[in-house]
Amino acid sequence: MKTLQMQHEITAELERRSGVKGLKLIRLKGYSPSWDLGGTRETALDEAKERELRDTVTAMQDEFDIA
16 A cells, blocks of 8 residues: 655655755656656756656655655
């Protein structure tokens, strides 16, 4: 069963797991995966690190539901 959390709580968990600050989760209704990343990263990420970050977001969608 997925844990129901507020969007800012999930964003904080994502920042903790990824080590990247300045993230914002955007919920896209009607799309799968339904979360996308926004915000301005404190430091620019290379393409591989950005892909890894998106993979983390996708994996977290299996754990959490946005309240």
